[in-house]
Amino acid sequence: MNIFVVNSGSSSIKYQLFRWPAEQPVCSGLAERIGQENAVITHKTLINGQERTMQQTLVLPDHEAGLREVVALLTSSIVGAIRDPAEIDVVGHRVVHGGEQFTTTTEIDELVKATIRELFALAPLHNPANYLGIEVAERLFPQARQVAVFDTAFHQTLPAYAFRYALPTRFYAEHRLRVYGFHGTSHQYVAAQAAQHLGNPAARLITIHLGNGCSMAAVRDGRSVDTSMGFSPLAGLVMGTRSGDLDPAVVLYLQSQLGYTAAGVNTLLNKQSGMLGLTGFSDMRDIGKAQAQDDPEAGLAYDLYAYRIRKYIGAYAAVLNGLDALVFTAGVGENDALVRSRACQNLDFFGIELDENKNQLRTPGLRDISRPESRVRILVIPTNEELEIARQCAQLLQ
Numbered sequence: 450m451n452i453f454v455v456n457s458g459s460s461s462i463k464y465q466l467f468r469w470p471a472e473q474p475v476c477s478g479l480a481e482r483i484g485q486e487n488a489v490i491t492h493k494t495l496i497n498g499q500e501r502t503m504q505q506t507l508v509l510p511d512h513e514a515g516l517r518e519v520v521a522l523l524t525s526s527i528v529g530a531i532r533d534p535a536e537i538d539v540v541g542h543r544v545v546h547g548g549e550q551f552t553t554t555t556e557i558d559e560l561v562k563a564t565i566r567e568l569f570a571l572a573p574l575h576n577p578a579n580y581l582g583i584e585v586a587e588r589l590f591p592q593a594r595q596v597a598v599f600d601t602a603f604h605q606t607l608p609a610y611a612f613r614y615a616l617p618t619r620f621y622a623e624h625r626l627r628v629y630g631f632h633g634t635s636h637q638y639v640a641a642q643a644a645q646h647l648g649n650p651a652a653r654l655i656t657i658h659l660g661n662g663c664s665m666a667a668v669r670d671g672r673s674v675d676t677s678m679g680f681s682p683l684a685g686l687v688m689g690t691r692s693g694d695l696d697p698a699v700v701l702y703l704q705s706q707l708g709y710t711a712a713g714v715n716t717l718l719n720k721q722s723g724m725l726g727l728t729g730f731s732d733m734r735d736i737g738k739a740q741a742q743d744d745p746e747a748g749l750a751y752d753l754y755a756y757r758i759r760k761y762i763g764a765y766a767a768v769l770n771g772l773d774a775l776v777f778t779a780g781v782g783e784n785d786a787l788v789r790s791r792a793c794q795n796l797d798f799f800g801i802e803l804d805e806n807k808n809q810l811r812t813p814g815l816r817d818i819s820r821p822e823s824r825v826r827i828l829v830i831p832t833n834e835e836l837e838i839a840r841q842c843a844q845l846l847q
């Protein structure tokens with residue numbers, strides 16, 4: 450069975466092609482800067498067990514053009530893995546918001562598509578792009594089964610006292626204003642890896658996904674019991690361009706005193722805040738360089754970023770009434786030793802003790818960076834949302 454996984458972002462498409470049940474993709478890649486003059490596709494192929502990478506710069510006016518180009522690569526006799534798009538049996542899509550309607554992986558039909566469209570209002574930055582990916586894939590792979598895997602689904606196990614806001618009940622009853630939580634596919638994937646590594650399916654875990662968007666989850670028995678993103682992916686941690694937690698009165702002040710419109714506040718908090726607002730850079734590699742040169746703004750931004758994580762660790766240790774492991778994952782969590790070091794600072798009270806030498810090592814795969822005497826394991830686990838999506842597609846359809 451060939452499973453093609455598509456993760457459509459606002460200006461990018463990430464993809465992996467699996468020849469199931471092999472979990473190593475035969476092709477994978479990323480099309481970036483779609484809609485701009487100089488889009489780039491980076492495409493990897495596994496040839497005789499060796500990974501070969503090629504990159505091309507081209508014009509991709511929209512997602513349809515992007516996916517068409519990806520299909521051309523997949524079917525290429527040199528860097529491809531199939532001869533005909535009809536060889537794709539299943540297309541698995543990352544869909545960020547599934548609302549309360551989707552608590553699990555779902556095969557896509559017209560009704561499912563209509564519901565995803567209704568959810569545009571709840572995730573305006575993400576769901577329209579995901580939806581577009583579905584429509585384009587239906588045209589390019591008309592004979593394949595299309596499956597949606599929702600970021601929110603893993604967090605549908607939160608108890609009401611964790612997911613409700615203290616607003617008048619009608620706002621939940623009529624408008625579904627509540628905590629949904631996101632990055633669920635990633636939290637679920639690394640939590641399962643951690644539980645397996647610990648040999649304890651009931652492990653109490655805090656999973657820390659630090660990418661462009663950042664979120665944490667408290668996980669017990671493989672189920673999410675709380676998470677730091679909320680009604681939208683804006684809540685919680687400090688992120689690349691998003692503010693994370695904020696007194697809602699700040700929004701009122703921006704509007705009543707500083708002349709911001711609702712759209713202006715949206716842009717400010719989602720696209721101009723976070724690390725970008727604090728330092729002028731959203732990429733942690735740039736901020737890392739600046740902080741290594743003693744840039745005070747970068748130093749403060751690191752402290753703020755890590756301090757927010759530490760506060761959530763404390764909160765979730767209370768939620769879980771104890772802790773077996775912390776798990777760092779995604780671009781920053783897997784690569785930035787300074788973030789991990791500061792996030793774990795002064796937590797020995799909880800039995801969290803980082804081994805600074807192990808923290809600096811860059812070995813691939815799962816690694817334990819805690820001191821032997823640490824009561825809580827500190828793990829770095831590379832996430833793989835595409836593999837988790839493929840697994841869930843296979844489980845649904847087999």
Ligand SMILES: Nc1ncnc2c1ncn2[C@@H]1O[C@H](COP(=O)(O)OP(=O)(O)O)[C@@H](O)[C@H]1O
Binds near residue numbers: 689731780781
């Ligand atoms: N070597 C590295 N050191 C520090 N940060 C890194 C490194 N590599 C990637 N990152 C960070 O990871 C972020 C992207 O993470 P990723 O999980 O790919 O996010 P997303 O899926 O949201 O695009 C980048 O913005 C960058 O800040």
Ligand SMILES: CC(=O)OP(=O)(O)O
Binds near residue numbers: 631
């Ligand atoms: C939901 C979310 O924030 O996703 P991303 O980190 O990919 O923007």
Ligand SMILES: [Mg+2]
Binds near residue numbers: 660661
């Ligand atoms: Mg991501």
